[in-house]
Amino acid sequence: MPRLARKFFRTIRLLPVLVVAAGLLLTVRAGEFAGGIEIGGTTVALAETKSEAPVKAAPVQAARAPEPKEDDSFDPVTRFTDEELDLLQDLAKRRQELIAREDEIDARNRLLDAAEARIDTRIAELQEIRTTIEALVRQYDKQEQAELESVVKIYETMKPKDAARILGELELETLLGIMERMKERKTAPILAAMQPARAREVTEELARRKTVDLTSARAAGG
Numbered sequence: 615m616p617r618l619a620r621k622f623f624r625t626i627r628l629l630p631v632l633v634v635a636a637g638l639l640l641t642v643r644a645g646e647f648a649g650g651i652e653i654g655g656t657t658v659a660l661a662e663t664k665s666e667a668p669v670k671a672a673p674v675q676a677a678r679a680p681e682p683k684e685d686d687s688f689d690p691v692t693r694f695t696d697e698e699l700d701l702l703q704d705l706a707k708r709r710q711e712l713i714a715r716e717d718e719i720d721a722r723n724r725l726l727d728a729a730e731a732r733i734d735t736r737i738a739e740l741q742e743i744r745t746t747i748e749a750l751v752r753q754y755d756k757q758e759q760a761e762l763e764s765v766v767k768i769y770e771t772m773k774p775k776d777a778a779r780i781l782g783e784l785e786l787e788t789l790l791g792i793m794e795r796m797k798e799r800k801t802a803p804i805l806a807a808m809q810p811a812r813a814r815e816v817t818e819e820l821a822r823r824k825t826v827d828l829t830s831a832r833a834a835g836g
Contacts, residue, residue, distance in 0.1 A: 766795045774803030782808050790819055 694702070769777045769792060781789050781804065793801055793816060805813045 762791060762795065766792055769804070770796055770800045775807045778804045778807030782812050786815070786819065789816060790823070793820060794823070 769781065772780075781792065784792075793804075796804075805817060808816070
């Protein structure tokens with residue numbers, strides 16, 4: 615048999631053997647991959663046929679919505695309606711009017727306070743003048759009273775006829791002022807010496823004044 619033919623038949627006999635060997639090798643490699651790969655003396659598991667316990671999936675948290683941020687670009691003109699803007703403008707105008715009115719009232723109050731201060735000063739001055747006048751009047755009254763008492767004593771020492779003649783010529787108020795201060799026992803002879811009409815007038819006025827004095831005294835005493 616030629617050499618080429620022998621080599622061909624030898625190759626045909628080796629093919630089944632190589633096929634079987636390749637199948638065995640693939641089976642062994644599949645088992646190694648199923649059990650793991652040994653790297654540096656450590657076997658790393660690639661897959662497990664059975665799981666001892668089911669693996670629970672981690673709960674998925676709901677995505678938290680971002681908090682709204684404050685809008686720094688606040689524009690009041692664009693945030694209000696026309697009616698609201700008109701109302702705000704009207705309120706601002708009213709506020710200005712109230713402020714002006716308040717300032718006007720404050721100014722008037724200051725003027726009134728100044729006027730009251732001047733009036734109080736004037737009243738104090740008038741009160742002082744009144745006090746001075748009253749003091750002068752009292753002093754004059756005392757002086758007049760002293761002079762009148764002196765005149766009364768003069769008429770009391772005069773003869774009734776002479777006193778009646780002089781007193782009858784005086785004004786009624788002056789005559790009454792003197793006769794009121796004289797003792798009654800002195801006035802009776804003087805009135806008897808006067809003219810009847812004059813004496814009657816003086817007597818009636820003296821009696822009226824005494825009645826008024828008595829009525830006033832009773833009213834004051836209750």
